[in-house]
Amino acid sequence: MDFATKMENDKRENSYVDPSAGKVSVRRYAAEWLALKPMAAGTEESYERIMRLHVLPQLGKKTISQVTAADVEELYALWRRQDAMPNTIDSRRIALSGMFSHAVRHKRIRENPVKQAEKPANPIMQVDERALPSFDEISALAKEIGPRLEPAVWLMACCGLRIGESLGVFPEDIADGTLRCRRQVVRIKNSSGKYVALYAPLKHRKEGEWHDIPAPATLEPLAERLPIRNQAGGMIYPDLFRKSWDRALKRLGLPGYNPHDLRHKWATVTLSNGVPIHEVSRWMGHSSIKITVDRYGHLTLDGSDRCRQVIEATYGVHMLSGFPAPRELGAELVLA
Incomplete structure (x- = not known):
């Protein structure tokens, strides 16, 4: 079958893709996709960051029709060499595939190269409780990071919150021994192209949804320092917290702990002391108890x-x- 005949058949079957439609750069198409695709603020922040830091430096100059499965597999290999964890690679893969699937649906390209590429393995890794910060190290970090950010450290350590969730807690969210987790702080690019921090729904939750977490009485004195703000009264977003955290680690001479390790520490402490795993899963806000069991099941009490x-x-x-x-x-x- 010659090209002209195939083109006519494709047009009749509504599967024809104009070869010139895919001549837009990945950089430009990523910007268009992020601007047009309706998504939660937290997802938008994550996808924008993935594109900006981990996709566009390698693929940004190619057109979307030039990207092949081999290019995608080379990108996976690069991420592995950069010591990205399997679940991190999978999160990036999902974002990248979403962009190319959008291009296929809108007849800019015929096939999604991410779906054609070999999918990287993504075993759920058990948390190594021995690699987490000690209680003394957590206490030292809370003091070293400064009075403005100290409440976030203790909210993560004592309630298992994610970074953005800890930055979104208000005084009235803590009452009668319970923390009502309602929101998270994310940073997105607004319509004028400026990055702004704002409150967004929780991960795996819709607008207005929340979940309760038992809160120790020792958190109550910190409520007067909530919500967490910078010196000018502006919102602090997760990347800013990470920078302050890393500087505190360096000053203390501690290993390269991640703020998320405080969440892992909370799960370790609760499960190893006999708290039921289905309760821990609910309090952590996991979308499935399988995630909790796969990551933390080995920590259940004896x-x-x-x-x-x-x-x-x-x-x-x-x-x-x-x-x-x-x-x-x-x-x-x-x-x-």
Whole structure:
């Protein structure tokens, strides 16, 4: 079949794609896609950051029709060399695939190169509780990071919040031993092209949805320093917090802990002290308990010991009372 005949067939089947439609650069198309696609503010912030920092430096100058599955696989390999975790690579892959799927739907290209590329493995990694900061290190970090940001450290450590969630807590959100997590702080580019921080719905939640988390009484004195603001009274967004965190780590001479390690520490402390995993999953705001089990299930309080105790208590007395004495058993064997 010659090209002209194929083109006519594609037009009849409404599958024709004008070869010139894909001659827009990845950089330009990414900007158009982010501006047009309706998405939650938190998702928009994440996707914009992924494109700006991890996709456009490598693919930005190519046209969307020039990007191949091989290009995508090379991008995965680069991210691995940069020590990106498997779940981080998968998050970037999802964003990249979303952009190219949009181009396919709008007949800018025929196929999505991300779907054609070999998907990188993404096993859910168990949290290594031994690699988390100690209680003394957390306390030192809270002091070193300064009085403005100290409440965020303790909110993450004592309630398992994400960074953006800790920056979105108001005094009235903490009452009667419960923290009502309602919002997160994100940073997005507004219609004028300026980056602004704003409050957004929680991850995996719609506008107005919230979840409760048990809050220790020791958090209540910190409420007067909420919400967390900078010296000028402006909002602090997660990347700014990370910079202050990294500087505090350096001054203290501590390992390269991530602020998210405080969330892992909270899960470790609760589960290793017998708090039910389904409750921990709900309080963490996970979309599925499977995520919690896969990452933290090994931390549940002495699971194998409790299993042995339950079975021994249930069957032990019956089994022991039903066994003949060793001497009698030996006699029976001889007689047999």
